Amino acid sequence: MTPDDLDGILSTADNLEPSSDFVMSVMAAVRLADAEPPALTFPWLRFAAGLTASGVMAAAGTILLLRSGTALTTVTAPLAQLAAVVPELGYATAAVLLSLGLASVPRLLFRD
């Protein structure tokens, strides 16, 4: 097959006409789409407020714990003992929590 043959075949126009009810069916779908309520946008304002609040809470908690001194060691002592016995438990817990957090991101972003 020569390049000219190929060019000739590919240049041939197709004789395909839309069905008689094509416009009607498109317009029916369009009217249906128009009647739908607009998709919910991502709540950026609430997200920002939540993020700020979380930051403030975390900072406040850290400051309080640091000020409490001995109380901090009392709270973390059982965890430290557990980590000494089974250190993998801490890594596993962190991995599970991180995975759960990452898995929820697409759901949050793409939910209607």
Add this chain to the structure above:
Amino acid sequence: MQPVRPALCPMLRAKERPMGKEDQDADCVARVVAGDISGFEAIVQRWQHRVLILAWRFCRDRATAEDMAQEVFLKVFRSLALFRGDSAFSTWLMSIALNTFRSRLRAEGQPLLSLDPDRLLAPTPGALRGLEERQRAEAVRRAVLTLPKRYRDAILVYYFEEKDLAESARILAVAEGTLKAQLHRGRELLRRRCANLDPLAAGVIKEEP
């Protein structure tokens, strides 16, 4: 009486000039954005044939092509408010069509290329030679769909746009030089694949003499 050409008649106001296709599209877009959905019907009427033909070239199945064309018009309707007029409406529309067809093929895989007997085997009296030619041509067009995506899209859009390199490059969102290279490579691949093309290779049942 000779019609008055706008260039020769400075007094002719823009309002009185006959509307071009682009003006008509812009008018319809403005109407739809303002809330008049009936304006969209004119857009569908005007572009249905071209969108359907491009869809057909991507799947070679009438029902699928109509379904894909409808999907294109729905997407166009939903994003009409985003059309800024930076490019021609036709370019914008065809880009949406192209992306829709690409996504569809990506999601559903290559179409099963069934034969359409009405198109391929319509017996014209004693025209076996013509039939073979048509079968061969159809096999070549289907072979285009088996090319790597970038070559497939380049060839389909370029020939759909009647070899208008600049417009095809705009629709494909690539540089003209890139498109030229893709066309060259794609045609070469296609020519090699179709070198020994036998209508039977495309699965077409040959007419008994």
